[in-house]
Amino acid sequence: MRYKILTVDDSKTVRIIVKKAFRTFDCDIIEASNGVEGLAGAAKERPDVILLDVTMPVMDGVEMLTKLKADPALRSIPVIMLTAEGGRESVIKIARIGVRDYIVKPFREEVLVDKVGRVIDLKPLSENPVKAKSILDSATILVVEDKPAIVQQIQDGLKHTPWKIHGVATINEAVDFCTRNQPDIVLVSLSLPDDAAFTLFGLICTNVKTKYTPVFGLVVKTEIQVQQQAQQIGFTSIVTKPLDIPDLEAKISKAMNLDTSQRYFTTDQEVFVIKMPEIASQSSVNEMLTYLKPKMAEAVDAGICKVILDLHELKRLDVIAIKALLQALQLCRELGLQHVLVGNPQIASESQGFEDTKSWTFASSLEEAKGSLARPSPSLSAQPVAAGA
Amino acid sequence: MPTIDGISDMVFRTTMTHAIQEVMRTMLNQRADFHSEIDARKPGDTTPESTGSQIVGTVGFVGDIDGLIYLYLDTEFAAASAAHLLGMTDDELEQAGDEAINDAIGELTNMTVGTFKNQLCDRGYHCKLTIPSILRGSNFSIEPTSSVTRRTYRFEVGNHRIVTDLLMKIDR
Incomplete structure (x- = not known):
């Protein structure tokens, strides 16, 4: 089922930005340019979430929100305000009518996606939903490992594949990479200091863009306790060091559901x-x-x-x-x-x-x-x- | 009811600077630097409306304090900003026409004025935004009436300049 997001804003620019922000997700964007159109759209389409501006001609966002919440058939639709009206008192007044979240313009697309992703289970849109990805297709693999020799070993071992292996040494670099790119799989060393691998796993799982990305833990074979901990919290797979490259390749193919x-x-x-x-x-x-x-x-x-x-x-x-x-x-x-x-x-x-x-x-x-x-x-x-x- | 007399020139300037910087950074990924304050009464100082072809966004705020902010952008910067906001190429923007640029600049102005007035709201001056409008042209001037105060600031954004013109009603 495709989720429906209704954006109600008199600015076409904002509606385009909203469409742009969600273009890589499996959802439909419905547009309305004022509160009257917004109420009609909500009744007709029954969206899963509404993004609502305040200052609009014909009917403003506060009036639309009030009418929406008074309608038993529509009141349960979650509303996220997306507005330049961000004074403390305005926010409190509107929040009392009943909104799920409040985004004050200017806003980043990532913030919008993140907030909507907390209301509906956004799934990335597959580029080609009919044909499964095959081993001949390119993929981006992020390796988070502070030992350059291991990164090099993975790069050398998988160089016969069309996969791009990107190595980083810290979770900050990994987060930065994930902000700019969407890795197909993440391999993270469980030996990074301060349980950084587990922190990164949590960040990946809570980010809308990466929450379905498989995450492998890299660990020395003898560190059984860490392996168990990683399996318990939901790492997709554990890869033990010294690395068995054919085994790693098979695990990656399986995790990415590749046609091999x-x-x-x-x-x-x-x-x-x-x-x-x-x-x-x-x-x-x-x-x-x-x-x-x-x-x-x-x-x-x-x-x-x-x-x-x-x-x-x-x-x-x-x-x-x-x-x-x-x-x-x-x-x-x-x-x-x-x-x-x-x-x-x-x-x-x-x-x-x-x-x-x-x-x-x-x-x-x-x-x-x-x-x-x-x-x-x-x-x-x-x-x-x-x-x- | 609080009056605008309670707000110093420095507060207006820093509030506007914060608003411009916030909007430029968040929406256009650009750094904005305060350049100067324009005193239209001072001989030789350039009023914003006397420079080249311009697109000017306007949004007002009404409530405990009433006012209007004009945001002046040269047409080249306005087009580049619109293309960035809308994720369009130059060709696509040309096809979309002036209306797309007008709407984008209207929204940038809305965000700037919103950020400005929200800071005033949090200081106890409650007010609401009005709907944006757009002026286009060159060699035009906006003359305030004698019942308003005027504060005009220049900002540098890359190789371009943005001018904000803040007009506020003197206390009723």
Whole structure:
């Protein structure tokens, strides 16, 4: 449900500023230029909050507020005054009629968003609500860590991603960064002095702009108590030092709900390619298998009937990798897809050691595999299917 | 009822300076510095209305004390301020026309006069704001009647000048 904010102000400038302030949030702004229009708008639209000026022609804000509060159907709508009338006595008089908050002009957009965010649960507007963000999209990651070596390690480790890693050493710098930018994820060292990580977590959670931003705690593996404390107060995840970069990357992808299928599945000239990662850990295999069926169905729907299982980067053929590959081969067989394996000499050699894989044969490159698939009777396929059947 | 005689020139000046600085900083992210007080009666001192093409916002306050403040901006600064407030490019502002600039300057004046008079309210001089209006032109002059006091201040905002002209009714 989109929230509705009614702005009642005779100044078009103020109404534009209000619209500008909330343009990145999932809400509709309804406009009225005086109290009469404001009351009509409130009755028709039933807004979730009203921003109300005082000095207006036709009907001023005080009269509109009085009438609104006298109407049983409208009286529960929260009103925030947004006005240049800020003398102590005026504020007290208006507050007595019943307002949720009072903002005196001049005002900063952040203050307006913050005050409205205390009345309604403002959610940032997704840039593209239909398509999930993928690992190929850029993202901003804020690392709050007073040890430059750790920041550097994260920057180096994730440099193959399109993510921008921004390192700061203190929470003041972090707050300043969050004011100017909207990070997609925040990694904060739990070892910062004076429990600064927990202070920052509180600030992030109470700020309308950042309250849905995932926050990871960075901590030395042995500091169990701090890890528990962070988990209890709601940190999204804990990342232990020394850092396991692939694990960190997976956690970030998961926290940002990224579509990671491109890591494992591509389409190359009418051939569907399933690529095994360098290290087939249980988490990466699980991630791959999550996408396997829908991605293969998508390929079939697109008219693709040839599949390459690319193992050339895989360093070790173990039970985890074999189970995943057998599932993929089984699916190829069920869908009637022509398929070929690509592997390196190490994998080809290791495949001889397992009952399920000893009959597998491998092309040495993607090009060779494509050539094989192009021939009417592929010489490098089918064997694994027989082995896995 | 308190009278304006109880307020010194220095209080008017600091109150106005605070109002201008607050509005410029908050709404335009600009620093404003008090430059000078203009004495229109003094030979050689320039009255605000005698300089180039101007957009002038006006908002009054009525109550325990009655008055009017004119805010003078040169057209270039007025357009830049409006573009900043509205988040528009120069082209977009040109398309929006003079009405957009007028409304933006009217609102800046409203905020300035509001901040000024709220400080007076907190000193016990209760009054309310009036609706803004706008004057545009060049080589015009605003002549106060003999029943008002006049205090005119210049401020520097970047490379531009803002002039505030405070006219207040002498006690009834």
